[in-house]
Amino acid sequence: MAVTAKSAWRSVRHFVWGEEPATRAEKVLLLKIDWFILSYCCLMYFTNYLDRSNVSNAYVSGMKEELHMVGNEFNKINTLFTCGYIVGMIPNNLMLQVVSPRIWLPTMQIVWGVLTFCSSAVTNVQQLYAIRFLQGLSESSTFVGTHYILGAWYKPGELGKRSGIFTSSGLIGTLFSGVLQAAVYQNLNGTSGRSGWRWLFIIDGVITLPIAFYGFLVFPDVPTTTRAFYLTEEERLLSADRLDSDKGRDVSHVKPSWNLLRRVLSKWRWYACSLLFLVSGETESFGSNNLMGQWLKAIGGYTVEQIDYYPSGMTAFAIVSTLVCATWTDATRSRARWPVLVYMSISVIIASICILVWSSPTGLKFFAYYLAGASYAGQATTFAWANQICADDDQERGIVLASMNMWNNVINAWWPLVFYPATDAPRFTKGMWAMIGTALATLLVTALVYYLERREKRQARRRADREEVEEADEKVDEKKERVYEGSFQQ
Numbered sequence: 001m002a003v004t005a006k007s008a009w010r011s012v013r014h015f016v017w018g019e020e021p022a023t024r025a026e027k028v029l030l031l032k033i034d035w036f037i038l039s040y041c042c043l044m045y046f047t048n049y050l051d052r053s054n055v056s057n058a059y060v061s062g063m064k065e066e067l068h069m070v071g072n073e074f075n076k077i078n079t080l081f082t083c084g085y086i087v088g089m090i091p092n093n094l095m096l097q098v099v100s101p102r103i104w105l106p107t108m109q110i111v112w113g114v115l116t117f118c119s120s121a122v123t124n125v126q127q128l129y130a131i132r133f134l135q136g137l138s139e140s141s142t143f144v145g146t147h148y149i150l151g152a153w154y155k156p157g158e159l160g161k162r163s164g165i166f167t168s169s170g171l172i173g174t175l176f177s178g179v180l181q182a183a184v185y186q187n188l189n190g191t192s193g194r195s196g197w198r199w200l201f202i203i204d205g206v207i208t209l210p211i212a213f214y215g216f217l218v219f220p221d222v223p224t225t226t227r228a229f230y231l232t233e234e235e236r237l238l239s240a241d242r243l244d245s246d247k248g249r250d251v252s253h254v255k256p257s258w259n260l261l262r263r264v265l266s267k268w269r270w271y272a273c274s275l276l277f278l279v280s281g282e283t284e285s286f287g288s289n290n291l292m293g294q295w296l297k298a299i300g301g302y303t304v305e306q307i308d309y310y311p312s313g314m315t316a317f318a319i320v321s322t323l324v325c326a327t328w329t330d331a332t333r334s335r336a337r338w339p340v341l342v343y344m345s346i347s348v349i350i351a352s353i354c355i356l357v358w359s360s361p362t363g364l365k366f367f368a369y370y371l372a373g374a375s376y377a378g379q380a381t382t383f384a385w386a387n388q389i390c391a392d393d394d395q396e397r398g399i400v401l402a403s404m405n406m407w408n409n410v411i412n413a414w415w416p417l418v419f420y421p422a423t424d425a426p427r428f429t430k431g432m433w434a435m436i437g438t439a440l441a442t443l444l445v446t447a448l449v450y451y452l453e454r455r456e457k458r459q460a461r462r463r464a465d466r467e468e469v470e471e472a473d474e475k476v477d478e479k480k481e482r483v484y485e486g487s488f489q490q
Contacts, residue, residue, distance in 0.1 A: 026242060029235045033153055036218045036230065038162060041146045042169035044109055044215060047208040048142045049173030050180075051116055051135065052081075054204055056290035057177050058197035060297050060307050061185055066195055067125045072421045078289070080129050082413040084136025086406055092141035093148060093402035097395070101222065105145055106215035111138040113208035120194070120201035143170075144383075144401045151387035151397055152222040155243065156335050160384040164326020167380035168319045174287065175315040182308040264399050268456075272449045273386045273400050274407045280341060280382060280442040281408035282415055283348045285435065286372035287314055289420045291428055295365070298426035311369070318373035325377040329384070337385035340377055341446045345439040347374035352432040352439075378442075389453055 021027040059074050095104050115135045122128045150162050180200065189196030220228035223239040231239070264270050286292070292311040296302045302310070325340040354360055354368035386404060390397035419434040 025234070025238060029231075029238055029242075030158075032230055032235070033220065033239070034162070036220060036228070037149065037153060038165060040211070040215045040219050041149070041166055043211045044105065045142055045146065045166060045170040046173040046176075047109070047113070047204070047211055048139050049170035050177050050204055050207065051112060051139070052288075053174040053177035053290075054180075054200050055081075055119075055132070056293060057308055058200055060290070060293050061197050061200075061304050062189075062195050063197045066197075067122070067128070069125055072417060072423060073125050074422045075289075075417050075420070077125070077128055077132050078416060079413050081132040081136040082409045084133040085140045086136075086409045086413065088137040088140035089144065089406035089409070090399065090402045093144050093398050095141075096145055096148060097398060100225070101145065101149060102216065102219040105141060105219065106212040108138045108141040109208060109212035109215065113205050113212060116201050116208060117205040120198040120205075140405075144405045147383045147387060147401050148398050149222065151391070151401075152394070153239065153243075156388050156391070157330055159387055160326045160330040160335070160337070160381065163380040163384040163387075164322050167326075167376065168322050171315050171319045171322065171376060175312050175319070179309065179312065182305040185304055185308070260395050260399065263393070264396050267396070268452050269386075269389055269396065270400050270403060272445075272452055273382075273389065274403045276442075276445050276449050277382050277386075277404040278407040278411055279438060279445050280344070280378050281405075282411060282438045283344060283375035283378065283435065283442065285416065285420055285431065286348070286351070286369065286375060287311075287318065288412070289416050291420065291425075291431070292369040294422060294425040295369075295428075310366075313366070313370045314373040316373070317370050318376035321374045321377035322380055326380050326384070329381060335388065337381045337388070338446050338450045340381040341442055344374050344378040345442045345446075347371050349436055349439045352435040355427075356429065356432045358427060385449070 021030055055077060059069070063069070064074070092104075092108070112135045115131050115138070118131050119128065122131065146166055147163065150159060150166065154162055180203065184199050184203065185196035188194075188199040191199065194202075218228070218230075220226045220231065223236070223243065226236055226239065290311060292314060293307050296307045296310060321344075325343065329335060329337050329340060348371075351368040351372040354364050354371075383401060383404070386400055387397060390400050415434075419431040420428055424430065
């Protein structure tokens with residue numbers, strides 16, 4: 001009975017947290033890097049998404065009226081943020097290979113924290129345009145930078161879960177933003193002559209800065225350069241050795257070389273992985289444009305607090321979907337990531353159809369918006385998949401991860417203006433049809449990436465088999481030569 005219980009516990013542990021480390025030393029190391037890497041990255045991403053979501057929540061909580069916003073000016077705010085995000089994406093990820101990540105990531109967080117304080121003092125929408133562009137530049141360091149760091153520390157069987165936890169921390173920021181805005185509106189609106197939405201930005205900045213200073217203190221860089229105070233010399237060596245033991249894994253961390261562009265563009269990985277997130281990332285438009293909040297505000301009958309609170313159900317379902325899917329992909333022997341994208345695509349197709357049928361009951365529309373939270377499950381899985389595909393080239397991995405998010409944001413810069421303009425609320429008919437098309441395209445590109453990855457693995461196995469045969473032939477030839485030489489000497 002005890003053996004059965006122990007076996008069951010190991011099975012549960014493997015499903016929930018991945019492969020058990022081979023040695024006690026590796027187990028201690030994994031606990032340390034889980035605590036310090038994930039604690040900082042998750043807190044950093046939490047404040048990142050808190051800042052992004054606060055603009056949407058501020059818009060439906062008084063900012064629109066106070067800044068006299070009309071037409072699609074809300075969409076333009078998001079577009080300018082996205083433009084800054086695009087411009088900063090690849091430079092930020094390259095800087096992580098030039099400047100210590102322990103310095104660069106917290107510094108960028110301080111920059112956007114200060115800009116968040118500035119958002120509380122704007123007097124017109126044009127000032128907010130400029131601030132959001134600069135925030136996009138600084139915040140673009142966070143998402144792909146963290147996925148680059150996670151890929152440098154974790155094995156394939158550990159990566160999906162950690163990527164899921166990281167992504168969920170951003171969603172928790174979104175969830176918390178709605179709750180925070182409602183609380184601020186109830187308790188601080190009008191205090192010291194400031195509107196509730198202005199206090200929201202101030203509180204956001206107050207939360208952000210201490211977390212940045214925590215990053216300066218504890219973030220460990222990457223295994224080959226880490227000097228973290230909590231890692232012993234043996235643990236520093238083990239952190240690189242345990243990844244280097246993976247066949248074909250590159251854990252080097254060197255400055256970008258001139259042949260990097262040629263090396264990246266001569267393979268299928270950059271093209272296919274970029275296309276995958278370019279398409280699949282747009283399924284997140286339900287949440288990123290706060291369509292449910294705009295719908296509730298447009299149809300009327302809901303208080304400001306309800307408009308802030310109710311969309312949190314979508315975020316809650318997004319968190320659950322992300323964690324369950326990330327756990328499942330790590331637990332499978334094949335580390336297959338593609339089923340998550342299938343689940344995500346089917347969910348948003350169903351949600352879009354429910355919203356398109358305008359005569360459907362309000363309860364069904366609530367269900368549809370909440371189901372759309374499944375769209376976020378693909379984010380962590382897609383980047384874990386790219387980390388896995390590019391594990392044999394550290395520099396290529398950094399470029400591919402940055403390009404995936406960059407190209408998605410290139411589309412996202414104009415996508416909401418065309419398909420989800422604020423003037424289309426509450427129906428968003430064009431947007432729902434666009435969502436169905438995006439989901440179908442995601443299924444096609446997922447199949448393409450799956451095929452290319454399998455083909456590359458087959459080619460690698462054939463090369464390995466040929467090399468093994470050639471090595472065996474060389475040994476036979478050497479043996480024959482020794483025998484011949486011995487016979488000649490006799």
